Amino acid sequence: MLREYVADLHIHTCLSPCGDLDMSPRDIVRTARSRGIDMIAICDHNTAENIEAVMRAARGHELAVLPGMEVTSQEEVHILALFENLADALTLQSVIYAHLPGENDEEAFGLQVVVNEFSEVLSFNRKLLIGATDLSISAVVAAIHRFGGLAVAAHIDREGFGIIGQIGFIPKDLQLDALEISPRMTVEEARKKFEVYSDYTFISSSDAHFIEHIGQSTTRFMLTEPSLGEIKKALRREDGRMIIAPVDKSTEM
Amino acid sequence: MIKLQDLIEKLNLEVKSAKDHLDKEVTGGYASDLLSDVMANSKPGNIWITLQIHANIVAVASLKELAGIILVNGRAPEEDTIRKAEEEKVPILVSKLPAFELIGRLYQLGIAGMT
Numbered sequence: 001m002l003r004e005y006v007a008d009l010h011i012h013t014c015l016s017p018c019g020d021l022d023m024s025p026r027d028i029v030r031t032a033r034s035r036g037i038d039m040i041a042i043c044d045h046n047t048a049e050n051i052e053a054v055m056r057a058a059r060g061h062e063l064a065v066l067p068g069m070e071v072t073s074q075e076e077v078h079i080l081a082l083f084e085n086l087a088d089a090l091t092l093q094s095v096i097y098a099h100l101p102g103e104n105d106e107e108a109f110g111l112q113v114v115v116n117e118f119s120e121v122l123s124f125n126r127k128l129l130i131g132a133t134d135l136s137i138s139a140v141v142a143a144i145h146r147f148g149g150l151a152v153a154a155h156i157d158r159e160g161f162g163i164i165g166q167i168g169f170i171p172k173d174l175q176l177d178a179l180e181i182s183p184r185m186t187v188e189e190a191r192k193k194f195e196v197y198s199d200y201t202f203i204s205s206s207d208a209h210f211i212e213h214i215g216q217s218t219t220r221f222m223l224t225e226p227s228l229g230e231i232k233k234a235l236r237r238e239d240g241r242m243i244i245a246p247v248d249k250s251t252e253m
Numbered sequence: 254m255i256k257l258q259d260l261i262e263k264l265n266l267e268v269k270s271a272k273d274h275l276d277k278e279v280t281g282g283y284a285s286d287l288l289s290d291v292m293a294n295s296k297p298g299n300i301w302i303t304l305q306i307h308a309n310i311v312a313v314a315s316l317k318e319l320a321g322i323i324l325v326n327g328r329a330p331e332e333d334t335i336r337k338a339e340e341e342k343v344p345i346l347v348s349k350l351p352a353f354e355l356i357g358r359l360y361q362l363g364i365a366g367m368t
Contacts, residue, residue, distance in 0.1 A: 076287055108316035159307070
């Protein structure tokens with residue numbers, strides 16, 4: 001049966017160098033639930049190593065956790081990858097790691113903490129996760145699709161690392177599944193500002209790097225279950241699956 | 254060798270951060286808006302010319318020990334950028350000129366990209 005699911009499909013963990021150290025699996029799950037969120041996606045920069053811990057931490061809670069990643073293209077454009085299975089996200093990770101040069105400088109960019117579901121530190125990731133891959137945007141989108149994921153242009157309203165800010169426009173031949181709006185703007189405002197892209201489906205998410213930002217923007221979906229397949233249908237408005245008028249909570253918080 | 258303070262006076266730059274750290278010597282210049290490129294190719298002591306205004310520019314400038322950052326076209330750095338630049342003591346300077354014009358004038362002042 002179709003029902004409403006509130007989703008925040010762009011949340012970082014303490015593994016992202018710019019992510020707050022308090023972004024631990026348990027606190028992410030607890031905060032998302034307390035804010036009435038049914039579904040989250042974990043999208044760290046160029047890595048999938050903390051997803052399993054969040055999925056484990058969510059066991060027994062009414063919270064679906066989708067594996068995801070925020071990939072940085074050669075053009076320094078952020079593309080969200082959303083998957084159904086952890087294995088697919090890890091396959092993408094192996095491709096990304098092979099195309100991501102450099103080593104992290106913790107002083108400059110921050111710690112990259114791999115944790116377990118109890119928020120205990122397992123290791124520190126040494127890769128330069130803040131850096132850019134040498135894959136073009138279209139290569140990133142193709143890789144995401146090859147492993148069964150959805151590709152979403154992240155925070156298109158943001159000048160830095162948003163696709164429009166970085167390259168000036170959205171290439172027509174790019175097979176994006178949706179465009180994401182950050183909490184800086186409501187979807188209504190974005191639809192006006194980006195009227196030329198009105199054929200795309202818009203979602204809004206928090207891009208939370210800090211606990212207090214989880215759920216700052218969400219997308220409300222009409223689905224039968226909180227799964228990637230259902231979201232894919234909703235983005236395409238198939239079989240009654242759809243997006244309900246987006247909520248922007250930034251003014252309430 | 255020319256110092257940051259000289260550039261500020263000669264090119265009428267507005268100082269946005271690290272006002273007490275302007276006596277640095279400028280070893281050369283690098284211009285790019287791709288952070289990964291700046292990380293790969295800039296040299297310590299370089300002045301970096303960019304239009305990027307987000308906070309990551311400070312991390313890159315600090316990591317690469319650049320003399321400072323000049324934002325072109327009169328662009329205003331984000332608040333977070335200024336805050337981090339104060340913490341990291343990275344001078345952010347703003348020029349009203351477009352990049353091409355500004356870099357030409359820097360070159361005339363003896364700042365080169367390659368040495």
